[in-house]
Amino acid sequence: MPRTIDRETVQRLVKDESAQLVEVLPREEYDAEHLAGALNITLKELNGQSANRLDRSRPVIVYCNDFT
Numbered sequence: 001m002p003r004t005i006d007r008e009t010v011q012r013l014v015k016d017e018s019a020q021l022v023e024v025l026p027r028e029e030y031d032a033e034h035l036a037g038a039l040n041i042t043l044k045e046l047n048g049q050s051a052n053r054l055d056r057s058r059p060v061i062v063y064c065n066d067f068t
Contacts, residue, residue: 002062010061019059035063 005013013019014037021038023030030040041050043064054060 005061013059013061017059019061020054022054022060022062024062024064038063 010019010021014021021035023034023038023040024043024046025040026042027040030038034040039053041053046062
């Protein structure tokens with residue numbers, strides 16, 4: 001179930017549970033700056049097929065970092 005989490009929780013999930021980071025901004029913005037190890041699946045591409053790229057046994061953290 002989707003929920004909002006804070007920075008400390010993100011760091012813990014990545015470290016302790018090998019959480020997967022998914023950046024949903026357009027590729028150009030992802031290429032300019034993203035968290036280390038994050039996958040880029042844009043909102044337009046986010047669907048059942050693109051979700052198959054993820055390991056369902058690990059937590060998934062989806063984020064959008066809009067600097068505007």
